[in-house]
Amino acid sequence: MPRNRTLRNRFVDAPGSLGERFRAARWERFRACFPSIADLRVVDLGGTADMWLRAPVAPKHVHLVNLEAHPSDLPSWITGAVADVTDGSVVEGLGTYDLVVSNSTIEHVGGHVQRQRFAAAIDRLAPMHWVQTPYRYFPVEPHFLAPGFQFLPLAAQAKLVRHWPLTHSRPSDAREGMRAVIGIELLTRAEMRYLFPASRLISERVAGLTKSLTAVRGER
Structure with a gap:
């Protein structure tokens, strides 16, 4: 493993890392918002099978929607589609679910208009949602x-990004460096409230500072 991946792994991916502890705490908040998760049909926008296979909770069914291909050996309770939900015709074809889950995806969809389409798709797909995104003003x-x-x-x-040691995958040239950063637009609290006006906004904090925001419309 390259040195930069090893260093990053200590912070984000390895068992016992800061990232792993944050994810565990986030799952506990998720379960508190959706106590009947085991009976729910979930559509996950931008998620992966690995996330659900490692999760401490298993919904009745999860349908993954992503721009990248899914593994061919998914368990029976997980299905996947390669699609862009900012396309209205795609959303119509997906049907309806009990709950939309989306973690760290809305900041990648490409500009405010696309984020509005993404939020509209979430409202169309299910009556409940959990939409998490990193907070723009967290210092890291x-x-x-x-x-x-x-x-x-x-x-x-x-x-x-071509030289920073904690980059996930270091770009090899200037064009790849621009491609790595140009599609990421972190959101503010004001924009999340605008996109999800009927939702509760949960702040995930580290040392008193907001690290991420989650728009939640939970069980009544």
Whole structure:
């Protein structure tokens, strides 16, 4: 494993890492919001089978919708589709579910208009939702684990990401560096409230600072 991946793994991916502890606490909040999760049909926008296979809770069924292909050996309670839910015709074809789950996806869909379409798809697909996204004003940018990274000009981000040791996958040239950063737009509290006006907004905090925001419309 490359040195930068090993270093990043200590913070984010390894058992006992900070990232793993945050995910465990997030699952507990999720279960509190949706106590009947075992009986619910879930559509996960942007999620992966691995996340649900490692989860401490298992819904009745999970349908994954992503732009990337899913594994061919999914268990019977997980299905997958390769689709873009900002396309209204795609949403119509997906049917309806009990709950929409989306973790760290809305900041990748591409601009405010696309985020509005994404939020509209969530409202269309299910009466309940859990939509989590990193908070723009947390001092450490979560995708690259770099302090203040999100406030730099794009050109500076594209240059830094080619050398920063905690990058998940280091770009090999300037164009790849720009591709790595240009599609990420972290959201503010005001924008989340605008996109999900009828939802409760939960703040995940670290040392008193908001790390991520989750728009929740839970069980009545």
